[in-house]
Amino acid sequence: MGQRLVAEGCSHYQVGPGPSWGGADKASYAAWQQKLGFSGGDADGIPGQTSWDRLQVPSPNGDNGSRASSPVPDHGITTGYHVPGSHWSLGYHTGADYAADEGTPCVAVLNGSISRADDDPSFGHYLVLRVDGSDFWYCHLSERLVGAGAGVGAGQEIGRVGQTGNATGPHLHFEKRPAGGGFGSDVSPDW
Numbered sequence: 001m002g003q004r005l006v007a008e009g010c011s012h013y014q015v016g017p018g019p020s021w022g023g024a025d026k027a028s029y030a031a032w033q034q035k036l037g038f039s040g041g042d043a044d045g046i047p048g049q050t051s052w053d054r055l056q057v058p059s060p061n062g063d064n065g066s067r068a069s070s071p072v073p074d075h076g077i078t079t080g081y082h083v084p085g086s087h088w089s090l091g092y093h094t095g096a097d098y099a100a101d102e103g104t105p106c107v108a109v110l111n112g113s114i115s116r117a118d119d120d121p122s123f124g125h126y127l128v129l130r131v132d133g134s135d136f137w138y139c140h141l142s143e144r145l146v147g148a149g150a151g152v153g154a155g156q157e158i159g160r161v162g163q164t165g166n167a168t169g170p171h172l173h174f175e176k177r178p179a180g181g182g183f184g185s186d187v188s189p190d191w
């Protein structure tokens, strides 16, 4: 938090900022609230929801609280979207793969809800995260940690990497479709 306050030009720190809350934090936070246009009791140096959200303090895993940097934290794409290949039923890869050890956590990339939690011969154990008009498919899971209907927050662990269904090794197949879209309606898996 302190680093973000400094970056916003609201520093009242003589030293630091440090890990524990102190008077300089309060003074710096009050300066941030004033920068946002708050005054009086709304600029008392005690974080409120609006000013906190606007500050976008990174969480320890590099996320800002409303968007995870990867569906498999600390792992990048190992097979990209739309790569051609005859072993895929549509002749191309319909999502992005994140190879990782069996059991590696998979997290919600955005705040949303679980619209489906089911099994499929190809996708294995899978979950579908619905966010506004989009579905994000998490496939080949070894384990599901949430069920259909659950509300989930960005960065929340919802499943674990596996190789259930049609998979040659443990990885997350991460696919995006319009909400309710069937196989073949995939779009680039951005979020």
Ligand SMILES: [Zn+2]
Pocket (backbone or CB within 6 Å): 093, 094, 095, 096, 097, 172, 173, 174
């Ligand atoms: Zn895949």
